[in-house]
Amino acid sequence: MKKWRKGLVLAGLVAMCAGGNARADKAFGFTLSHRNLDEDLWRSLDDQFSIGFHFDFGKRRIHHVFSLLASDKGGCSSICFGRPDSEGSIAELSYGVIFSRFTGKFQPYIGGGISFVNAGVDWNEVGRDFDDEDTSAGWYLAGGLAWRVASKLQLGVDVRQLGGTEIELGPDRGDADYLQIGALIRVTP
Numbered sequence: 001m002k003k004w005r006k007g008l009v010l011a012g013l014v015a016m017c018a019g020g021n022a023r024a025d026k027a028f029g030f031t032l033s034h035r036n037l038d039e040d041l042w043r044s045l046d047d048q049f050s051i052g053f054h055f056d057f058g059k060r061r062i063h064h065v066f067s068l069l070a071s072d073k074g075g076c077s078s079i080c081f082g083r084p085d086s087e088g089s090i091a092e093l094s095y096g097v098i099f100s101r102f103t104g105k106f107q108p109y110i111g112g113g114i115s116f117v118n119a120g121v122d123w124n125e126v127g128r129d130f131d132d133e134d135t136s137a138g139w140y141l142a143g144g145l146a147w148r149v150a151s152k153l154q155l156g157v158d159v160r161q162l163g164g165t166e167i168e169l170g171p172d173r174g175d176a177d178y179l180q181i182g183a184l185i186r187v188t189p
Contacts, residue, residue, distance in 0.1 A: 025063070026189060029054035031158050033182025035071045037090075041167075041174030045088035045121065048073040050180055056098060065111065067094045071178075088121045090176050092162070094140055107154065110143040115162055119176040121169045136176060138164035146186055154186040 031052040039046045050071035056063040072089035096113020120133030140163070146156035158181070165176045 025059065026055070026057045027063075027186050028189070029056065029184060029186040031069075031182050031184050033158065033160070033180040035090075035178045035180040037088075037178045038175055041169065041172055042088055042121075045073045045086060048088070048090070048178075050182065052182075054186075061099055061101065063098050063100070065094075065096050065098050065113070067096075068092070069094070086121065086123045089119070090178075091118045092116065096140065096142070098142070100146075105148050107146040107148065107156075108144070109146065110141075112139065112141045114138070115140045115165075117162070117165055117167075117176045119165075119167050119169065123170065132168075132170045134167040134169060136165040136167050138162050138175075138177065144184055146184060152188045154184070154188075156184040156186070158182055158184040 029052075031050070031054065033050040033052065035048045035050040037046045037048065048071035050069055052067055052069040054065055054067045056065035058064055069092040070090065072087065074087045092115050094113055094115035096111050098109050098111030100107050100109035115138050116135065117138065118133060118135045120131075122131040140160060142158065142160040144156050144158040146154040148154050159179075160181075161177075161179045163177045167174060167176050
């Protein structure tokens with residue numbers, strides 16, 4: 001299931017280098033976050049580390065944003081002997097709109113849009129032995145505060161919530177909805 005990581009990173013770098021309107025303001029963002037999923041479906045895999053790549057462009061107060069995000073976690077239901085007995089991951093592609101002043105030292109922002117997720121698990125526990133994945137569409141809301149530390153660099157905090165997804169993994173039905181909070185690095189070329 002970890003094969004998608006290299007592809008996601010490569011796709012993120014390509015998306016960030018892609019154009020947009022040459023006269024529009026552009027920015028590349030990177031987030032490192034803690035993601036909390038629904039414990040009922042994800043069990044011991046509900047707290048995941050997330051990495052995200054974001055490309056936004058626009059004029060004045062409204063920007064379009066494309067994002068690629070990924071998270072995963074290995075877990076143990078008992079003694080692992082060096083190898084997790086279960087693993088869960090989510091890859092996400094989203095498009096939305098963010099609203100901000102995009103000027104000044106502190107720049108609050110808020111936005112939302114649509115997301116497409118691919119979620120997968122590999123359970124190797126006693127009584128639960130399966131490897132499955134599923135895809136779904138959903139909505140997201142995001143917001144945060146960026147602090148301009150240099151003319152082309154911002155640091156900040158980012159909060160994101162995904163909802164409306166429905167997935168089926170093995171015998172279980174549930175969702176890939178989450179709430180995450182993390183650090184933001186944003187660069188304007």
